[in-house]
Amino acid sequence: MAEEGLSFGDIFMAIRKKLKLVLLATLLLAVLFCITVEFLYNPYASTYQLGFELSYPGSDAQKYPDGSPFYYRDIISLETMQKAIGEDGRMGGVDIGKMSEEDDITITAVTKEVNGAEVETNHYILSVKSSYFSNRELATAFLYAIARYPRKSVIDKVENIHFELDKATFSKAPFRDRIDLLSSQRERILAQYDEWIELYRGSYSVSGTTLVNYRAEAEIAFSPTLRDSLIEELETNGYVPVEYLPARRAALEAEKAENEKKIAALREVLTAGGSSAVLTAATYAAAEALDFSETLASLIVRNVQIDSQLSVLTEENILDFEERLDAAYREMNGENGEGGIAASVSAVGKGLYDDVRVTFDSSRVVREGGLGWALNIVCGVLFGFIVSCVIACIVVLPKRKRAEQPAAQEEQPQGAQDTESAQNAEDGGGTDADTEDRS
DSSP states (O other), X not given: OOOOOOOHHHHHHHHHHTHHHHHHHHHHHHHHHHHHIIIIIXXXXXXXXXXXXXXXXXXXXXXXXXXXXXXXXXXXXXXXXXXXXXXXXXXXXXXXXXXXXXXXXXXXXXXXXXXXXXXXXXXXXXXXXXXXXXXXXXXXXXXXXHHHHHHHHHHHHHHTOOOOOOHHHHHHSOHHHHHHHHHHHHHHHHHHHHHHHHHSOTTOEETTEEHHHHHHHHHHTTOHHHHHHHHHHHHHHTXXXXXXXXXXXXXXXXHHHHHHHHHHHHHHHHHHTSOOTTOOHHHHHXXXXXXXXXXXXXXXXXXXXXXXXXXXXXXHHHHHHHHHHHHHHHHHHOBTTBSHHHHHHHHHHHHHHTTOEEEESOSSXXXXXXOOHHHHHHHHHHHHHHHXXXXXXXXXXXXXXXXXXXXXXXXXXXXXXXXXXXHHHHHHHXXXXXXXXXX
């Protein structure tokens, strides 16, 4: 007998006979396929993505306003994410602990080519696995909260930028150290203005005043001329805080008395023609590198300086000098450490960073990976149709084959039937003969 196969005609015939069944099964299987893909496959094969740009002065240099480095990967640290979502009740079911532990959330910086090299920009892409969210709206709210949090960090850094000198620390320092503190403060403020002018321009206005004018105001305060004048006066007069005045005067008077003894001894030596009997060991040590005349001259000059210092080392003069230092402090720091040039530069900084912006690429997160709805529906219909056709063939074709077999036998020619009967008889007779022979 010839081999029998399944032709397209057989398939079409089966579909035609069970068309309603095929259509219904296709619809049901397509729906089942789409639901399965959407809720079981897509959450593990797709991610939600959100692009955003963080802009503020210095953001291109990856630095916070206070100069500390900005590490954008810290945005998705567990601690930062916990702070970002805060007490938002919608996020109660989002397992950020597992998300962080299994690296199911990532952030990448968009790069651009600069002088032939790829450089990271302040444009970032957040990506998180879809399985952590019940819907796209929740994922959008979550990623928006994560992306916005760096703005708060930048503003907090600005609020903590201080250029003031602590009044108590300043008052406890020696006079020379106070001068150096004020000088360092001035240089730091000028450097900050220079940085801002480079980022913007000198004519950029904050609260109605340009940056270059703010800098000029700071440059005039505690000028190098005033600084040098104070240092010279301090070194010449040997000022010390009032509480140390008695000890300082006593030390100078003791030094003067010792010098007078040395002067008398040196004069005696010179008068005696160089005899060393009247010189002390200390005097010899002092005169070792000089001749006696030079040593005598230096001691006399020193005593003149001591007399001059003793004449000006009065409480009144020291308080006057200290008041001038305090006046310079107030000019830089205001009253009680609040105001002045330092407060002005802090206010300028806050004004500049008020415009910290987080710009999003889209109003909703974008899902990447998995099957989209259109492709999901097409695949579902195709899957349902194929399975339905198979079911129709399984149901229809066996019945058709069984029904065709008797009809095929009836249509066989008479000669073919006689031949078949003779063949059967021959087969049977041969069998009897064989049986008889065996007997």
